[in-house]
């Protein structure tokens with residue numbers, strides 16, 4: 001069974017059809033890239049996969065469940081298993097919260113926080129993404145962009161996801177730290193068997209990082225591209 005199976009997805013904003021009959025599937029442990037120019041519908045596809053924006057039509061099967069027809073109450077327990085990582089590393093963390101609270105929050109919301117071992121779990125997650133757990137005391141603005149993106153990934157991992165939807169996860173980062181974050185994502189995938197829907201406009205990064213890539217143009221999949229393997 002694919003981890004994710006998207007069929008004939010359509011996303012509209014009023015008269016604008018941002019995603020037009022897009023279909024693809026993604027296996028557990030696989031990285032599938034969506035590549036294409038600005039405005040071709042990559043982010044809209046990501047939002048619809050995550051059900052953060054309900055599509056006009058089409059189906060999104062995640063771990064065998066069709067999501068588009070589920071009410072929010074039935075989606076809620078599934079949401080932790082599909083986590084977004086967005087382009088702006090600072091945007092996904094509240095500026096008012098310390099990093100350790102941002103990473104602990106999903107555990108608390110999902111009823112998995114335990115005062116005895118919760119702090120150790122947060123430290124373990126920070127360590128797993130290559131951050132010294134002492135950084136947990138800091139606020140997002142006290143971290144570099146790359147460190148902040150790592151903290152965002154730690155927060156996503158706190159939910160024990162199976163799928164990460166990575167929307168331009170390194171595009172806003174200094175070129176010198178991009179490779180480190182991509183290597184971290186590759187290690188996490190090897191260790192945890194995560195599936196990645198990897199949205200990226202940079203073909204060189206896609207070739208290096210993705211197993212398979214789909215090219216989008218004007219809301220449609222225009223062609224498959226060879227990936228790195």
Ligand SMILES: Nc1ncnc2c1ncn2[C@@H]1O[C@H](COP(=O)(O)OP(=O)(O)OP(=O)(O)O)[C@@H](O)[C@H]1O
Nearest residue numbers: 013016018036037038039040041042043044045201
């Ligand atoms: N909230 C919105 N309201 C109206 N139109 C939107 C909205 N979001 C996106 N669009 C339009 O939908 C189309 C697809 O946008 P989308 O952001 O999905 O593309 P993208 O490939 O991710 O581009 P970028 O890389 O610039 O984010 C564009 O024409 C865009 O202007």
